[in-house]
Amino acid sequence: MMQLVRKDFILITKSYLLFIACMLFISVLCLNLDVDAGGIYIFSALLAFFIMGIGNLVSDHEQDAAYFLLTLPVSRNGFVLSKYMSGLIVAILSWFTTSLVLLICLLLPISFRFTGLSIFLGLSWSVGIIVIVLSIILPVYYAFGNKAIRWLIIIPLLLASFSSQFVHSSLFASIVSGLSHYSTEYVLSVFLIISLVIYALSCIISLVVVSIKDF
Amino acid sequence: MTHVLELKNVSKRYEDFSLDNISFILPKGFIMGLIGVNGAGKSTLLKIMMDIVKRDDGEIYIFGKDTRKQMVEIKQDIGFVFDDSHYYGHLNCDQMKQIIAPFYHNWDEETYQSYMKRFGLPTNKKLRTFSKGMKMQYNIAVALSHQAKLIMMDEPTAGLDPIVRRDLLHVLQEVVMNEEVSVLFSTHVTTDLEKIADYITYIHDGNVNFSEEKDLISETYFIVKGDTALLNEQNSAPFVHIEKSRLGFQGLSKDKAEIRLQFGDEVVLEPANLEDIMYFTSQGHKDLN
Numbered sequence: 459m460m461q462l463v464r465k466d467f468i469l470i471t472k473s474y475l476l477f478i479a480c481m482l483f484i485s486v487l488c489l490n491l492d493v494d495a496g497g498i499y500i501f502s503a504l505l506a507f508f509i510m511g512i513g514n515l516v517s518d519h520e521q522d523a524a525y526f527l528l529t530l531p532v533s534r535n536g537f538v539l540s541k542y543m544s545g546l547i548v549a550i551l552s553w554f555t556t557s558l559v560l561l562i563c564l565l566l567p568i569s570f571r572f573t574g575l576s577i578f579l580g581l582s583w584s585v586g587i588i589v590i591v592l593s594i595i596l597p598v599y600y601a602f603g604n605k606a607i608r609w610l611i612i613i614p615l616l617l618a619s620f621s622s623q624f625v626h627s628s629l630f631a632s633i634v635s636g637l638s639h640y641s642t643e644y645v646l647s648v649f650l651i652i653s654l655v656i657y658a659l660s661c662i663i664s665l666v667v668v669s670i671k672d673f
Numbered sequence: 674m675t676h677v678l679e680l681k682n683v684s685k686r687y688e689d690f691s692l693d694n695i696s697f698i699l700p701k702g703f704i705m706g707l708i709g710v711n712g713a714g715k716s717t718l719l720k721i722m723m724d725i726v727k728r729d730d731g732e733i734y735i736f737g738k739d740t741r742k743q744m745v746e747i748k749q750d751i752g753f754v755f756d757d758s759h760y761y762g763h764l765n766c767d768q769m770k771q772i773i774a775p776f777y778h779n780w781d782e783e784t785y786q787s788y789m790k791r792f793g794l795p796t797n798k799k800l801r802t803f804s805k806g807m808k809m810q811y812n813i814a815v816a817l818s819h820q821a822k823l824i825m826m827d828e829p830t831a832g833l834d835p836i837v838r839r840d841l842l843h844v845l846q847e848v849v850m851n852e853e854v855s856v857l858f859s860t861h862v863t864t865d866l867e868k869i870a871d872y873i874t875y876i877h878d879g880n881v882n883f884s885e886e887k888d889l890i891s892e893t894y895f896i897v898k899g900d901t902a903l904l905n906e907q908n909s910a911p912f913v914h915i916e917k918s919r920l921g922f923q924g925l926s927k928d929k930a931e932i933r934l935q936f937g938d939e940v941v942l943e944p945a946n947l948e949d950i951m952y953f954t955s956q957g958h959k960d961l962n
Contacts, residue, residue, distance in 0.1 A: 461775045461776050464772075464775065465772045468768065468771060468772055469761065469764075522759055523759055523760065523761055524759075525725060525755060525759040526755070526759035526760055528723065528724065528725045529723055529725070529748065529751070529753035529755075530748065530773070530776045531745050531746070531748035531749045531776055531777065532745060532748075532776070533744065533745050534724070536745075670727060671727075672720075672725075672726040672727055673720070673725045673726065
């Protein structure tokens with residue numbers, strides 16, 4: 459299974475370099491526009507999802523290569539689990555890279571707030587967003603292939619589009635007031651745990667789908 | 674005799690097609706040709722053996738191991754070649770090798786390099802820029818570089834130029850020379866098999882028509898040629914199928930004694946090649962349907 463994860467990272471290398479370049483540019487730009495670190499983490503998670511997630515983990519390349527991958531000495535379970543593991547590593551890589559870029563930005567003459575809480579907030583957003591989106595996409599990808607994926611990738615775009623309206627809605631206000639009883643760290647931890655549980659459930663669904671699938 | 678591959682009543686049903694009770698055995702150290710017309714189920718059967726497609730019923734044993742329980746272990750010793758390249762086209766040979774080699778305990782870099790050199794494949798060109806022949810040669814180089822004991826090939830010679838094709842067949846003959854490696858080779862180009870196969874399994878309409886030693890098949894089937902006027906309803910029975918033309922008739926049969934009894938020396942008997950057998954058998958099935 460680890461060889462399959464290694465394979466994903468050989469395929470991701472170029473995209474990762476592109477992601478770093480984009481993050482450097484975007485971070486400097488956003489910080490100059492007074493966007494806070496949390497916002498940059500959300501942006502980086504979406505960028506990582508599109509560049510590395512859709513570009514490599516779930517793509518036409520992968521769909522066509524499934525035949526050859528299944529002739530290798532790996533089990534069907536290993537085939538699925540490796541993909542979920544790669545997804546999680548991409549999420550952590552996105553958070554780690556963005557944190558590193560923001561730390562570098564501290565050396566630049568730009569003033570912004572970047573604390574331990576910002577880094578934890580970044581971890582929750584980066585990992586949470588990427589794994590939740592992959593939780594929806596991967597089982598569909600295994601069941602129906604790329605054609606379905608082309609439609610599903612609009613999910614994060616729709617979420618991003620409606621997020622500003624949601625932030626100004628009464629539902630959001632009531633959620634915020636409910637959550638205000640808890641500390642930020644607690645809320646972020648719960649969000650992170652829930653997203654990982656969703657990811658685990660999605661993995662189980664994919665394992666079932668792939669165990670009966672004819673490629 | 675040790676069996677490398679054994680299929681027992683393997684079945685797979687689709688809405689418009691099915692493989693029914695496929696059974697055959699491939700002994701160790703031999704080349705078996707899996708023949709059949711396009712759509713006969715050859716590729717599906719190979720995919721079932723590799724667990725790319727799930728079977729509905731039946732048992733498959735490779736190296737004596739149950740493929741339902743020990744598939745990962747079994748795949749360590751299988752080299753699989755598809756009819757087309759399913760590798761990542763945006764990578765070059767070296768990058769692709771970096772992905773594949775760690776999967777195999779017995780990856781042999783020296784063998785890999787020797788095949789790359791023999792086929793004259795560039796290591797730094799993207800795989801998508803390769804010709805059909807080069808892609809097939811690369812598939813074969815990879816399949817033969819981890820000391821596989823069973824090489825499975827799905828239509829490897831389809832669409833190849835004669836030089837590449839002959840070289841490929843020569844490589845396969847070299848591979849089985851040490852008697853440790855066996856080859857299962859699906860094709861509808863039967864002339865390739867006349868050259869190299871020891872056993873032939875003929876699949877027609879999802880069923881095994883026969884699975885025999887090639888020499889035995891050549892001895893069993895023959896083409897009968899004669900004047901159309903000689904034919905009547907009674908003496909047509911021993912034929913698998915008969916084709917009539919202005920010049921006379923020709924038919925496939927495996928009942929030599931009956932043909933001689935019915936026609937005496939008025940007909941000519943010629944050995945049937947695999948293409949004749951495939952063609953007449955498929956036409957015979959159409960007659961029945």
